Amino acid sequence: MSRRASVATAEILVDPTVSRAKFERELVEYRKLETEHQRRGWWILKAEFPEVFTVFAAPQLRPSPVVFGALLDFTNYDLWPPSVQVVDPFTREPYSGHNLPVPFLRRVPQAAVMSEEQPNDGRIPVQQLMQFHQPDQVPFLCLPGVREYHQHPAHTGDLWLLHRNRGEGTLFFILDKLYTYGVAPLGYNLGYRITDVPE
DSSP states (O other), X not given: OOHHHHHHTSXXXXXXXXXXXXXXXXXXXXXXXXXXXXXXXEXXXXXXXXXXXXXXXXXXXXXXXXXXXXXXXXXXXXXXXXXXXXXXXXXXXXXXXXXOSSOOEEEOOHHHHOBTTBOOOSOOOEXXXXXXXXXXXXOEEOSTTSHHHHHSGGGTTSOXXXXXXGTTTSHHXXXXXXXXXXXXXXXXXXXXXXXXXXX
């Protein structure tokens, strides 16, 4: 099933007028700092209820690459959190787990990993925020405030309604997390190789 088909067949549980008003409020909040967001490399290319399509670039690099796109679906917002897919910025096709353009890594807090059975070998423990069970599956952003996170069987005890009024699941929250873990850590590691030596 395509992304568009899944949006079209989603059960409507919230009056679309209410969801649209909340969607518009999210866009107004984003636009208040839009110039700053653009400096960080976040470009909303299309925002038409219920979807927002954003492209992320890495302005800290020269030349500055376009890294990935994100498609957010605000259907039934905010009874449901937004759905998030990392997509090809040119085709809007979702990436599968094996072809994500960046790893989306987050440091695991030391307190969460320290135990007597786990000696500290000096490595920094990390967690992949884009989760998938098979490499050909479309991964989901494993954070509270994202629909796929709250629908996943491993998170059934972490209800969205417990997070709804804490800022998680807002447009800014999600775009900021995608930037923080997908773009901000990027740097070039260039090496030069001579491919041809002129006479």
